[in-house]
Amino acid sequence: MGLKVxxxxxxxxxxxxxLRKQGFEVAYREYxxxxxxxxxxxxxxxxxxxxxxxxxxxxxxxxxxLKVIGRAGVGLDNIDLxxxxxxxxxVINTPGAPTRSVAELAIGLMLAVVRRIAYAxxxxxxxxxxxxxxxxxxxxxxxxGIIGFGRIGxxxxxxxxxxxxxxxxxxxxxxxxxxxxxxxxxxxxxxxxLLRRADIVSIHVPLLPSTRHLINEGRLRIMKKTAILINTxxxxxxxxxxxxxxxxxxxxxxxxxxxxxxxxxxxxxPLTKLDNVVLTPHIGSTTWEAQERAGIQVVEKIxxxxxxxxxx
Numbered sequence: 254m255g256l257k258v259x260x261x262x263x264x265x266x267x268x269x270x271x272l273r274k275q276g277f278e279v280a281y282r283e284y285x286x287x288x289x290x291x292x293x294x295x296x297x298x299x300x301x302x303x304x305x306x307x308x309x310x311x312x313x314x315x316x317x318x319l320k321v322i323g324r325a326g327v328g329l330d331n332i333d334l335x336x337x338x339x340x341x342x343x344v345i346n347t348p349g350a351p352t353r354s355v356a357e358l359a360i361g362l363m364l365a366v367v368r369r370i371a372y373a374x375x376x377x378x379x380x381x382x383x384x385x386x387x388x389x390x391x392x393x394x395x396x397x398g399i400i401g402f403g404r405i406g407x408x409x410x411x412x413x414x415x416x417x418x419x420x421x422x423x424x425x426x427x428x429x430x431x432x433x434x435x436x437x438x439x440x441x442x443x444x445x446x447l448l449r450r451a452d453i454v455s456i457h458v459p460l461l462p463s464t465r466h467l468i469n470e471g472r473l474r475i476m477k478k479t480a481i482l483i484n485t486x487x488x489x490x491x492x493x494x495x496x497x498x499x500x501x502x503x504x505x506x507x508x509x510x511x512x513x514x515x516x517x518x519x520x521x522x523p524l525t526k527l528d529n530v531v532l533t534p535h536i537g538s539t540t541w542e543a544q545e546r547a548g549i550q551v552v553e554k555i556x557x558x559x560x561x562x563x564x565x
Contacts (some may be wrong), residue, residue, distance in 0.1 A: 256559060257318075257429060259293045261285055262303035264325050268548030272311030274307040275556055277563055278476055291315040301325060302332070303547075304535075310336040312429050320562075322410035323555050325547040326538060328487065349404060358537050359455050359485045360416075363392060363508025365531045366481050367453075372528050372559045378498035393416040398451025399487065400444065401458035402433075409455055410437045414564070422447050447545045448472055453481045460487035471493035473504050479506045486514035497523045502531055511537050 257278045260269065267510040272279050272563050284305050294300055294316035301323045308322060313336045322332060324346040349452040365371050367390040367427060376383040397413045400408045407492055413419040414437050421439040423429065424447045429439060444467075448454060454476065458464045469480070476482070482505060484491055493514045499505050507529040524530055531543060540546065559565045 256564060257296060258297040258299040258301060258555065259297045260301045261293070261306055262292060262301065262325065262357045264301060264548035264551070266304075267545065268325075268552040271549065271552045277565075282534055287308065294319055299323065300474070300557075301551055301555070304328060304331055306331070307384045308332040308337075311340060313337055313340055316340075316342070321345065321555060323551040325551040328459060329399075331488070332500035335510070343558065345551065345558070347547045347550040347554070350550050352404045352408050353542040354540040355405050355485050356412055356535035358533070359405075359409050359457075359483050359509075360412050362483050362485070362511065362533070363413075363453055363455070363481065363532055366483075366507045366529075367392065371531045392453075394420070394471070395452040395523045396422060396450055398447040398454045400438075400454065400456045401425055402429050403457060405485075406455070407433060407437070408458065409415060409440060414438065418528060419453075422450060427470055445472065445475060448476050448480075450483075451480060452477065452552050455482065455483040456486045458486055458490060460489045461521055464490050466495075467494040468496070469500070473499040475506050478503060478506065482508040483510075485511045487542035488516065493524070497527070500524075500527050509532075509533075511535055 255276050255278050256274055257280060260279060261279045263283055269279060282289065282293060285293060287309060290306055290312050294312060296318060297316055297476060298318050299321045300319060303325050308331060309335045313333060319342050321343045322330065322337060324436060326349045327346060329346060332344055334344060369387040372382060373387050386457050397419045399410055399421065402423040410421045414421050422440055422442055424444045428441050436520065472493060473495055496508060500508060509531045511533045512535055524532060556565060
C-alpha cells in the first residue's frame with residue numbers, strides 16, 4: 254500500500270503532479286469541515302492545508318498513521334501544534350513562498366492610502382470629481398517603520414528604500430545582521446520610539462500571545478497624526494476597536510489593512526464606513542507566483558521527509 258496524502262486546500266496543479274509522480278495516493282478535498290477531515294486523515298500519512306481548514310486536536314488524533322502536516326504558506330495558527338508535538342507529527346510550512354507577493358501588497362496599500370486611490374475611484378464611479386479632496390504625499394524621503402524584520406519585513410524595506418528612497422527604521426525581538434543594516438541603511442529602535450517617528454508603520458509579525466493587540470490604543474495615540482498604519486500580517490496584532498477610534502478621531506491619518514481579527518470581515522463593520530482606510534480581503538499571498546511556490550515547496554518538503562525515512 255502506498256503512502257496517502259490528504260490535500261485539504263487548493264494547491265498548484267504542478268504540486269499535485271509531483272506527489273503522484275512520486276507514487277503518493279492523493280485525496281483532494283477543498284476546505285473540508287472537521288468531521289469530513291477526521292474521516293479523510295484516518296488512513297493518511299500526510300496532510301496538506303493552507304490557512305484553512307483548522308487542524309484540531311480531534312483531527313490529529315484521528316490520523317492513526319499521520320506523520321507530517323504541511324502548511325502551504327507561513328502562519329501555523331490554524332494547526333494545533335501542541336497536539337502535533339504530543340503525537341510526534343512533524344509540522345512544516347513554506348515561509349519564503351509569499352514573501353515578495355505580501356511585500357508588494359504592503360507597498361500597494363501604502364500608495365493607495367497616501368494618494369487616496371481607493372477613495373478617488375469610489376467617488377469617480379459615483380460621478381463625483383473630488384480632486385481637491387485627494388491631496389496626498391509622496392513616499393520619497395519619508396520614514397518607514399517596520400515592525401517585524403523577518404523575510405517579508407526586509408523585502409518591504411528593500412522595495413521602499415531602493416525603489417522609493419524611504420528611510421528605514423525597524424523593531425524586532427532580534428536585531429538584523431550588519432549586512433542587512435548596511436544594505437538598507439536601517440536603524441533599530443524600540444517599538445514606542447518607532448511609532449513616534451514613523452510616517453508609515455508596516456506590521457510583519459506572527460500572531461502570538463506576545464503580539465496580540467501589540468498595536469493598542471496607547472500605541473496608536475503616540476503615532477503622528479499624519480501617520481499611516483499598514484497591516485498585512487495577522488488581524489489580531491491590532492486592537493480593531495482602538496484602530497476604528499483612532500481613524501475616526503484623527504489620532505492617525507489612515508490605514509491599509511489586508512487582515513482582520515474576524516475573517517471574513519463582518520458586513521457593515523465600522524471599518525467599512527471609513528474613507529481613510531483601504532481594505533483588502535487577506536490577499537497578501539494571492540498571486541499566481543506565490544501560490545505556485547507555496548504548493549511546490551510544501552510538496553518538496555513532504556517528499557524529502559519521507560525520503561529521509563526511506564519510505565519513497
